[in-house]
Amino acid sequence: MTNEDAHRLVLEIIAEIAPDEDLGDVKPEINLRDQLDLDSMDFLDIVMELRKKYGIEVPEEDYPHLASLQSSAEYLIPKFKSVSA
Amino acid sequence: MSGLAAGIRLAMFGRDVLILERHNATGGLNSFYSFDGRKFDVGLHAVTNYVDMGVKGTPLGKLFRQLRIRREDFGLCPQFGSRVAFPGIDLRFTNDFEVLQAEVAQKFPGQIDNFRRLVREIESHDAFQLEGKEISARAVVSSYITDPLLADMLFCPLMYYGSASEMDMDFGQFAIMFNSIYREGFARPLDGVRRIIRVMLARYRALGGKRKMKCGVRRILGSKERARELVLDSGEVITADHVLSSIGSVETERLCKDLPAEPDQAKLGQLSFVETINILNWQPKEWGWEDTIIFFNDHERFIYARPRDLVDPRSGVICFPNNYQYGEGNQLPEGVFRVTCMADYEGWSTLPEESYREAKKYWHERMAQKAMEFMQPVSQETLDASTLYRDMFTPRTIKKYTGHLGGAVYGSPQKVKNGRTRLENVYLCGTDQGFLGIIGAMLSGISMANYHILRKT
Numbered sequence: 445m446t447n448e449d450a451h452r453l454v455l456e457i458i459a460e461i462a463p464d465e466d467l468g469d470v471k472p473e474i475n476l477r478d479q480l481d482l483d484s485m486d487f488l489d490i491v492m493e494l495r496k497k498y499g500i501e502v503p504e505e506d507y508p509h510l511a512s513l514q515s516s517a518e519y520l521i522p523k524f525k526s527v528s529a
Numbered sequence: 530m531s532g533l534a535a536g537i538r539l540a541m542f543g544r545d546v547l548i549l550e551r552h553n554a555t556g557g558l559n560s561f562y563s564f565d566g567r568k569f570d571v572g573l574h575a576v577t578n579y580v581d582m583g584v585k586g587t588p589l590g591k592l593f594r595q596l597r598i599r600r601e602d603f604g605l606c607p608q609f610g611s612r613v614a615f616p617g618i619d620l621r622f623t624n625d626f627e628v629l630q631a632e633v634a635q636k637f638p639g640q641i642d643n644f645r646r647l648v649r650e651i652e653s654h655d656a657f658q659l660e661g662k663e664i665s666a667r668a669v670v671s672s673y674i675t676d677p678l679l680a681d682m683l684f685c686p687l688m689y690y691g692s693a694s695e696m697d698m699d700f701g702q703f704a705i706m707f708n709s710i711y712r713e714g715f716a717r718p719l720d721g722v723r724r725i726i727r728v729m730l731a732r733y734r735a736l737g738g739k740r741k742m743k744c745g746v747r748r749i750l751g752s753k754e755r756a757r758e759l760v761l762d763s764g765e766v767i768t769a770d771h772v773l774s775s776i777g778s779v780e781t782e783r784l785c786k787d788l789p790a791e792p793d794q795a796k797l798g799q800l801s802f803v804e805t806i807n808i809l810n811w812q813p814k815e816w817g818w819e820d821t822i823i824f825f826n827d828h829e830r831f832i833y834a835r836p837r838d839l840v841d842p843r844s845g846v847i848c849f850p851n852n853y854q855y856g857e858g859n860q861l862p863e864g865v866f867r868v869t870c871m872a873d874y875e876g877w878s879t880l881p882e883e884s885y886r887e888a889k890k891y892w893h894e895r896m897a898q899k900a901m902e903f904m905q906p907v908s909q910e911t912l913d914a915s916t917l918y919r920d921m922f923t924p925r926t927i928k929k930y931t932g933h934l935g936g937a938v939y940g941s942p943q944k945v946k947n948g949r950t951r952l953e954n955v956y957l958c959g960t961d962q963g964f965l966g967i968i969g970a971m972l973s974g975i976s977m978a979n980y981h982i983l984r985k986t
Contacts, residue, residue, distance in 0.1 A: 461597070462594055464594075481586050485976075488979055489594075496542060
């Protein structure tokens with residue numbers, strides 16, 4: 445899985461939980477919350493979807509890793525590797 | 530409503546969910562019924578928290594996202610406009626907060642800066658936090674608004690639409706209601722609450738959620754710390770890992786068998802309502818009744834407390850469900866005129882059947898006459914001649930639909946924001962958790978399902 449794959453996958457989840465957000469120009473290095481109208485309930489849903497769709501568990505203390513697309517990718521890529529291994 | 534919203538959230542993430550409903554209709558206080566071919570809403574005057582499409586970061590938007598329901602599906606149509614009517618003075622408000630601010634500036638010129646400071650205080654308050662202690666809203670508001678008339682006028686709609694406490698409310702709840710009524714606003718689907726319930730039920734079913742109607746919970750069994758199984762009205766016993774209860778905090782406690790039979794009085798809600806409904810062969814607008822909702826009070830001070838008599842007609846709420854912007858060619862087939870006043874559950878519940886019917890007749894007329902003082906009046910004869918059907922709900926009806934002890938319309942005055950009970954896997958949602966209004970009720974179910982169940986693996 446590449447960085448871009450991880451970005452796309454997180455964006456797909458956001459598109460599903462927040463269909464009213466425009467995701468056309470999300471900058472990977474900037475916090476999602478600074479670009480989009482997302483609150484803690486939405487982040488919980490990102491976590492829930494990662495579990496439902498990919499079997500990835502994100503414990504609550506790790507939620508800050510999902511702050512931006514870039515930090516999400518860094519955090520999620522090793523997790524995807526261990527899930528698919 | 531809160532239970533249904535919680536059920537959708539849990540089913541969405543693969544939990545095995547069963548909703549138990551003692552009544553034969555869904556919705557609790559926000560349920561509906563039909564009589565003689567006419568459709569009625571039980572509690573709903575207005576869906577609060579209404580904002581136009583594209584307004585972000587509000588409870589309504591959170592609700593649609595969390596339930597993954599399309600906004601269009603609720604078919605919300607905005608109000609015309611409403612007002613708070615006190616002796617000799619009106620404060621108008623619409624879904625545009627500027628209108629209320631201009632009214633305050635015009636009618637209470639000495640208070641407008643104080644009002645703006647109060648609004649900033651409300652903005653800085655995180656009303657949806659789940660932990661935190663109660664603060665007196667009267668104390669906070671009077672520290673800004675120094676004219677008691679304006680304070681009473683601001684409190685009146687907020688109390689009528691959600692306060693379980695007499696005379697005062699928690700500032701967190703005040704902030705929720707202030708935003709939902711004044712800064713956001715009122716709307717209604719043309720079909721009333723049934724449209725919302727239909728959409729929610731369809732969503733729940735599509736996710737595989739199950740329901741049992743006319744089947745309440747009689748007992749919660751388990752250890753001192755945990756619930757293990759539920760005994761249903763039918764005698765059936767079911768097991769569950771988690772129980773979300775929307776029946777009220779005292780009502781839930783009483784299902785756990787080691788508790789005394791007498792409920793804790795301090796936790797019992799005292800406030801109940803009566804509501805009259807006249808179905809008219811006119812559209813209200815034709816009589817000059819153009820408001821959506823009027824919150825009235827004819828007394829020097831606004832008294833929000835359980836009355837000594839069966840009804841306290843000094844203040845109340847008038848609602849015209851016709852007066853929403855349903856769009857060209859859409860309108861309710863008949864005029865609907867509803868008046869709500871505070872009522873005494875004890876008095877109504879102990880009346881013998883015949884006196885109960887007489888009391889309903891007497892108060893129906895009296896409440897209509899009182900309401901008429903705050904709008905374009907018509908005579909009782911004209912009203913009677915134009916009335917195709919009349920109905921009245923009393924505290925007994927509220928007890929029937931909500932199961933709340935004492936017919937408490939908004940449940941216990943002691944809210945449990947984090948939803949915890951004495952049992953580690955039983956949580957409260959709905960009225961007694963404390964998010965108010967129909968949107969608040971749904972967000973309550975969502976928040977409790979998220980906080981206690983989904984967040985944990």
